[in-house]
Amino acid sequence: MPLPQTEIPGRLQMQLAERGIRMTGPRRAILSVIETATKHLDASQILRKARTVDASVDRSTVYRTLDLLKRQGMIDELDLMHLNGERHYYERKTGHDHIHMACLRCGKITEFVSKTFESLKKQLEGECRFHILVARLEVGGYCSACRR
Amino acid sequence: MPLPQTEIPGRLQMQLAERGIRMTGPRRAILSVIETATKHLDASQILRKARTVDASVDRSTVYRTLDLLKRQGMIDELDLMHLNGERHYYERKTGHDHIHMACLRCGKITEFVSKTFESLKKQLEGECRFHILVARLEVGGYCSACRR
DNA sequence: AATCGTTATGCGACTAAGTCGCAATAAGAA
DNA sequence: TTCTTATTGCGACTTAGTCGCATAACGATT
Known part of the structure; x- marks a missing residue:
């Protein structure tokens, strides 16, 4: 958090x-x-x-x-x-918005700030002419400790 | 859809x-x-x-x-x-995953496929050593028709 | 400090999404 | 056809969230 x-x-x-x-x-x-x-x-x-x-x-x-x-x-x-x-x-x-990654095995939530995410939002604003108020990126999978 | x-x-x-x-x-x-x-x-x-x-x-x-x-x-x-x-x-x-943009005024859902989104996921996989199973990006705001 | 219009609150009843245990049923391999 | 195992419908339940309403509290004004 x-x-x-x-x-x-x-x-x-x-x-x-x-x-x-x-x-x-x-x-x-x-x-x-x-x-x-x-x-x-x-x-x-x-x-x-x-x-x-x-x-x-x-x-x-x-x-x-x-x-x-x-x-x-x-x-x-x-x-x-x-x-x-x-x-x-x-x-x-x-x-700064951040990405939430949820480990489906251990339940750990990792947060991540990314320039690429910011570019992506700019791309949406521009190419789609969409005015963003909220952007939510959530990812599910296995964290570094839980993947094998 | x-x-x-x-x-x-x-x-x-x-x-x-x-x-x-x-x-x-x-x-x-x-x-x-x-x-x-x-x-x-x-x-x-x-x-x-x-x-x-x-x-x-x-x-x-x-x-x-x-x-x-x-x-x-x-x-x-x-x-x-x-x-x-x-x-x-x-x-x-x-x-191909796609982004969902929801217009908070007219309710229209727009879908968008983006190379940048793909790069972003690769970045998470690499930098965070996170194995992605699901990635969900949802955006709320005003669509091109509803923004003024 | 007392007044007063407006906004927020607690209460309780309600809705709607989703879950679960169980006995009965149906798939599909042998 | 038989048999094992997975799946189903049923119904009761849980849990998240909503809503109307009468009461209470905010805070601007006097």
């Missing part, structure tokens, strides 16, 4: 404030969970963790907040190749 | 036979639906269509068959950026 050390805690809160979006207790709890996460979390994990901060947080508030953050382009939604069922995972959007 | 004219109907059946996998009525119905599809179908659409061929086909058989085909690397599973809820879509795997 990307957790750049340069990242200011409370950044998501600030970004929402800048956009004139109301801040609330449950929202703060959920944002802090996402900001301090060290691995990819799904909605129910986010709910559980948020409740340790604010016990009243409800499941639907988690979903609504995730929708808000997605719409604002502040988080990305991942499947991680459905390694563990159908749930979705979330992570903060950083400046 | 890719429906190459060179494609032999019954190809999936043959591939399964080659691998010594048992052929059954329901399975045949489901395969034919997938083979003759002209757009991306989800599990319940596949079920509905398969039932016009063999009325007894059950939902769980559809899911089990889709799992089988996924495991055999004969179909790909797509989200299409969750344009219409959480369902998954399926398509036959062809020789």
Whole structure:
């Protein structure tokens, strides 16, 4: 998981404030969970963790907040190749998109930043005249340790 | 949707036979639906269509068959950026992977084959020593007609 | 500080996707 | 035809996510 050390805690809160979006207790709890996460979390994990901060947080508030953050382009939604069922995972959007590689044997998730990926997106924007808002590249296979 | 004219109907059946996998009525119905599809179908659409061929086909058989085909690397599973809820879509795997671009305004799905995408996969295989079995690149944004 | 329009929340009931165990059935090799 | 093994339909279940609604809380304004 990307957790750049340069990242200011409370950044998501600030970004929402800048956009004139109301801040609330449950929202703060959920944002802090996402900001301090060290691995990819799904909605129910986010709910559980948020409740340790604010016990009243409800499941639907988690979903609504995730929708808000997605719409604002502040988080990305991942499947991680459905390694563990159908749930979705979330992570903060950083400046540079990265590729997720999921090992189908050991379950390890590897992230990878690639210039080629950036060129590919430019190619799509140009050749297809498509305006990209989200790009998600997920790969499933065997990691270096698990391939033989 | 890719429906190459060179494609032999019954190809999936043959591939399964080659691998010594048992052929059954329901399975045949489901395969034919997938083979003759002209757009991306989800599990319940596949079920509905398969039932016009063999009325007894059950939902769980559809899911089990889709799992089988996924495991055999004969179909790909797509989200299409969750344009219409959480369902998954399926398509036959062809020789060349392609990118799916989903327009978030009009819902159009555009497919794109790219050399750069192939290089990117090679890069992952090489630099990360990752053995790729599935690669899924989905893009959400605005298509040429909907961007302004 | 008190007011007030608007937005967000918790609750609970609901939908829809997908899973699973099991007894019955059908494939296909012998 | 027989027999083993894989597959099926059924039905009950789980789990992710949605929605309407009455209540609560934000935060701008006075």
